[in-house]
Amino acid sequence: MFLSILGRYPSSEEKSKAQSGMRVRDKSISDEAAEAKGIGSVVWALVNTREFLFIQ
Amino acid sequence: MNVNYKKWDGLSRRSFVKNTARTALGVSILPYANPNEVLAASGGKAEHCIFFYMGGAMSHMETFDPKPGTETGGKTSAIDTGIAGIKFAEYLPNLAKRAKDIAVIRSMTQKTGDHQDARYWLTTSYQPRSTIVHPSMGAWGQRLQGKRLETLPDSVIIGNSNNHPGPGFFxxxxxPLPVADPDVGIDNIGFARGVNEDLFEKRLELMNTFDAGFRSKFQHDEVKSYTQYYDETLKLMQSEDLEQFDLSKEPDYQKKTQRYGNTRVGKGAMLAKRLIKAGVRFVEVGHGGWDMHDELWDRIEGKTNPIDMALSALIDDLKAEGLFDKTVIALATEFGRTPVINVNGGRDHHPRCFSAMLAGGGIQGGQVYGASDEAGNGVKENPVEPKDFNATIAHAMGLDLNKVVYSPTGRPFLIAGHTHDKATDSIVTEGKPIMPLFS
Structure with missing residues (x-):
């Protein structure tokens, strides 16, 4: 994800943050939906960085 | 930071992201305050401006400068306004009744008959250039007097904001905050489907973590400025001021809709009133569709009725709420339409002479400034260019016409255009306020 959106590898801290961000615990939705939501969080966060916006 | 040659290749990544952010995330939008830039007002005392922009070029002959009984006048007749010697076209019956509050300018003139360029000139007082984008009036207001409110924006554009110069090089x-549809309010201000406050907070935290390295490494103004308005947007998203954009919260909404008209411009005028009451400085309300090259008389009332109702109701309400003297109401268009009626029963582009309107904010109503010739073809006396019109608004609002602001490349610019004064060897305003309009 880091490679496709920002064109670089994550640092080890970013990697562990992203992994925890991808874990969504929500009993009201299916596991697949929770997983999609978790991936969505990381993509949203990456696309909203100034790094994505300003590096041309 | 600005590597311009990279922008020559079609849709740049930056503009793609900018537009996506605007439509998908709703964050392209908020200005911020620099308290150091709050300057003491001079000149007029008006605090707000509601600027009605008639897109597509409004015919002066069918609105504020009718020529009944002449070859060029067409089918349009004139009606009395109750002020001796001043007649409006028959299509503005309600505004005619309020003529004592309205000043009409019949000697507007433009240098181009191109819609886009003429609008740019009207909005910025400058000729379009490929090397710079000049700021619009709302942005100038914030720049010269500082941001008025903490969460609400200083200027708002209601209607189509495509191709609007907006903040320009500021x-x-x-x-300005764009509001495409006054009935909807601000687009995309709520959480995305399936996202609640907890998840949103979590996502923000992730984003800030991922971005920390970049932000500390690249402490450029553009990055900081974006981060600042991103934060301002979040503040507005969570603020009670959001209500100001919700027309259904307006007292007597249904009754008001009947008076303002159930139209985009009617609702736009009502929202504009609501916003300036909440403290917003500059609201532009768009009303397009005036480009009537054919069958003009079949279509004219579809455009004149909505503004006749919207502006009349607005004048009444601003007076009732004690805001009329504090608010400049302006109505302007990029250019006029030809007095000569073409073979398709329409009028074409005519930058030489057209009309505009001002009311409130210390403007003396019940008068006409300037005049067109017999046929409505050219300016007979007192020509007014867009920069003079803007200078008049700026003067009414106490904005300093001679305050120089430098672009990032170090070139000087003024709110109503600039010129070099040889006598004092200084940069001074080119646009001149129309002083006879002030009482």
């Missing part, structure tokens, strides 16, 4: 912190 940058995104001075950008």
């Amino acid at each position: 940058g995104p912190t001075y950008a």
Whole structure:
């Protein structure tokens, strides 16, 4: 994800943050939906960085 | 930071992201305050401006400068306004009744008959150039007097804001907030489907973590300015001020809709009133569709009725709420339409002579400034260019016409255009306020 959106590898801290961000615990939705939501969080966060916006 | 040659290749990544952010995330929008820039007002005392922009070029002959009984006048007749010697076209019956509050300018003139360029000139007082984008009036207001409110934006554009110069070289912190549809309010201000506050907070935290390295490494103004308005947007998203954009919260909404008209411009005028009451400085309300090259008389009332109702109701309400003297109401268009009626029963582009209107904010109503010739073809006396019109608004609002602001490349610019004064060897305003309009 880091490679496709920002064109670089994550640092080890970013990697562990992203992994925890991808874990969504929500009993009201299916596991697949929770997983999609978790991936969505990381993509949203990456696309909203100034790094994505300003590096041309 | 600005590597311009990279922008020559079609849709750049930056503009793609900018537009996506605007439509998908709703964040392209908020200006911010620099308290150091709050300057004491001079000149007029008006605090707000509601600027009605008639897109597509409004015919002066069918609105504020009718010529009944002449070859060029067409089928349009004139009606009395109750002020001796002043007649409006028959299509503005309600505004005619309020003529004592309205000043009409019949000697507007433009240098181009191109819609886009003429609008740019009207909005910025400058000729379009490929090397710079000049700021619009709302952005100038914020720049010269500082941001008025903490969460609400300083300027708002209601209607189509495509191709609007917006903040120009002042940058995104001075950008007007776009409201495409007054019935809807601000687009995309709520959470995305399936996202609640907890998840949103979590996502923000992730974003800030991922971005920390970049932000500390690249401490450029543009990055900081974007971060600042991103934060301002979040503040507005969570603020009670959001209500100001919700027309259904307006007292007597249904009754008001009947008076303002159930139209985009009617609702736009009502929202504009609501926003300036909440403290917003500059609201532009768009009303397009005036480009009547054919069958003009079949279509004219579809455009004149909505503004006749919207402006009349607005004048009444501003007076009732004690805001009329504090608010400049302006109505302007990029150019006029030809007095000669073409073979398709329409009028074509006519930058030489057209009309505009001002009311409130210390403007003396019940008068006409300037005049067109017999046929409505050219200016007979007292020509007024867009920069003079803007200078008049700026003067009414106490904005300093001679305050120089430098672009990032170090070139000087003024709110109503600039020229070099040889006598004092200084940069002074080119646009001149129309002083006879002030009482």
